[in-house]
Amino acid sequence: MLIIRCPICGDRPELEFRYGGEAHVARPAATEALDDQQVADRLYMRSNPKGLTVERWRHVHGCGRFFNAVRDTVSDFFVTTYKAGEPRPDLDALKKEAVR
Amino acid sequence: MADVALKEPALRRSVFEGLPLASRAAAACALEPLPPATRLSVRGRPGVAEAAAGALGFPLPTDVCRAAEAGGRAALWLGPDEWLVIAPEAEAATLPAALETALAGVPHAVVDISHRNVALAVSGPAAAYVLNHGCPLDLSLSAFPVGMATRTILGKVEVVLWRTGPDSFRLECWRTFAEWVVAFLNEARREFD
Ligand SMILES: [Zn+2]
Numbered sequence: 001m002l003i004i005r006c007p008i009c010g011d012r013p014e015l016e017f018r019y020g021g022e023a024h025v026a027r028p029a030a031t032e033a034l035d036d037q038q039v040a041d042r043l044y045m046r047s048n049p050k051g052l053t054v055e056r057w058r059h060v061h062g063c064g065r066f067f068n069a070v071r072d073t074v075s076d077f078f079v080t081t082y083k084a085g086e087p088r089p090d091l092d093a094l095k096k097e098a099v100r
Numbered sequence: 101m102a103d104v105a106l107k108e109p110a111l112r113r114s115v116f117e118g119l120p121l122a123s124r125a126a127a128a129c130a131l132e133p134l135p136p137a138t139r140l141s142v143r144g145r146p147g148v149a150e151a152a153a154g155a156l157g158f159p160l161p162t163d164v165c166r167a168a169e170a171g172g173r174a175a176l177w178l179g180p181d182e183w184l185v186i187a188p189e190a191e192a193a194t195l196p197a198a199l200e201t202a203l204a205g206v207p208h209a210v211v212d213i214s215h216r217n218v219a220l221a222v223s224g225p226a227a228a229y230v231l232n233h234g235c236p237l238d239l240s241l242s243a244f245p246v247g248m249a250t251r252t253i254l255g256k257v258e259v260v261l262w263r264t265g266p267d268s269f270r271l272e273c274w275r276t277f278a279e280w281v282v283a284f285l286n287e288a289r290r291e292f293d
Contacts, residue, residue, distance in 0.1 A: 001236055008180060009164055013236035015253055061253045063164075063179035 002076065006059040007067045007083045020056030022046045023068040024088050050074060052091045057081070070094060115218055115278045125292035128226035131285055134219040134270065138192045140185040140199065142175075144208035149183075154202030155195065156185065167249040167262050176249040176262060184260060184272070189214070217260075218278050222285065223268035226292060231261070231269065233288035241266060255284050 002014040028034060028042065047053070053073050058066045070079040070089060079094050116133040123131075142152065142160065149160040152175070160175045160183045161168040167176045173187040173195075187195050192214055199210050222231060228239035234255035237244060249262035257280060260272040273281045 009250070015236050061258050062251055064182065064251075065179060 002078070004057065004069070004078055005081045006062060006065070007081050008063045008065055009059060012059065012062055016059060016061040018058045018060040020058050020066060023054045023056045052079060052095060054088055054091070056084070115275055116220075116282070119279060119282045120286060121282065123286065123289065123293060125286075125289040127224065128292035129222065129224040129230040129285075129289045130227075131282065132221040132223070134221055136189045137214065137219065138185075138187040138189055138195055139212070139214045139217055139272075140187075140196060141211040141213050142183045142185055142199065142208065143181055143211075144203070144206060145181060147206045148181075148203060148208050151203050151206050152183075152199060155198035156202075160185075165248050165250040167247055174262075176260065178249075178251050178260070186219075216274060217272045218275050220271045220273075220278075220281070220285075221264075221268060222271050223265070225267055226289065227267050227269055230285060230288045231271075234284055235259075235261065237261075239263075254281060257281060257284075 003011050004014050004017050005011050006017075025042070025046075028038075031039070034042070050073055052070055055069050055071055056066055057069050058064070066084045067081055068084060068086070068088075069081040070091065071077065072079060080089060082089065114133060121131045121133065142148065146162065149162050153159040156170075156173055156175060158168055158170045158175070161177045163177065165177055167174055169175075173185065173191075176184040176186070178184055185195070185199075192212070196210055196212055203210070228244075231254065232239055235252055237250070237252055244263055246263050246265055249260065251258065251260050253259065254261075254271070254273070257273055257277045259281070262270040262272075264270050271281070
């Protein structure tokens with residue numbers, strides 16, 4: 001079983017968590033100014049990278065908090081987690097660290 | 101108009117009544133229903149923790165996954181803004197009002213969930229081992245010490261688990277899951293039968 005580090009509770013089993021989609025998808029300030037394509041892009045289009053991806057997770061069967069995680073989609077390895085509201089980490093730096 | 105007389109309410113029955121709690125496996129892991137209790141869900145920003153002491157007699161714990169206990173009442177940290185307060189059933193009418201008074205002026209929510217949950221005492225030298233059949237947490241004393249409490253899962257059911265002693269846990273689950281929880285734990289402790 002994967003162990004995921006909740007930024008509040010610490011290391012916990014993956015069964016306590018629920019996936020919450022890609023992180024840092026900002027809602028545009030003036031949604032009324034968007035055309036259909038832009039709305040569709042924001043709602044449905046995700047980066048889906050091979051490698052490091054930044055996701056929202058929720059410790060639903062624990063403290064209940066949403067947080068963000070950097071996960072490697074190739075190995076399913078959780079590189080790091082951080083509290084919601086904190087800035088996206090530098091993925092290139094994390095990649096270099098992972099190689100080392 | 102028909103003459104409708106209100107009957108006396110039916111005798112109260114525990115959801116555990118009739119469930120197979122007695123077992124030869126009890127020497128390794130005993131299951132015992134705990135009495136009905138007053139249960140309150142308390143939500144609010146950190147200021148709530150100190151202010152609640154005015155009603156509880158002690159502040160809500162702010163340490164992650166810890167329980168505080170005094171005078172027959174307990175408060176379990178469930179999240180950074182969420183606590184489960186457990187008190188004697190006789191305080192069902194008075195404690196929520198006392199908390200509302202103590203928390204006046206601090207944004208908060210106090211919700212009575214007394215009848216949503218039921219509680220089992222799970223105890224014995226194999227208690228952690230049996231719980232681990234469905235709870236993936238590390239329940240060793242170093243990782244889950246006495247006084248630690250958390251929401252987690254048991255099999256497919258969300259529970260609140262509180263270690264009250266080296267070999268004893270209080271397990272809270274939703275009322276409608278009680279029968280399933282007992283069946284699951286009985287299956288898990290069958291090897292000691
Ligand atoms: Zn957590």
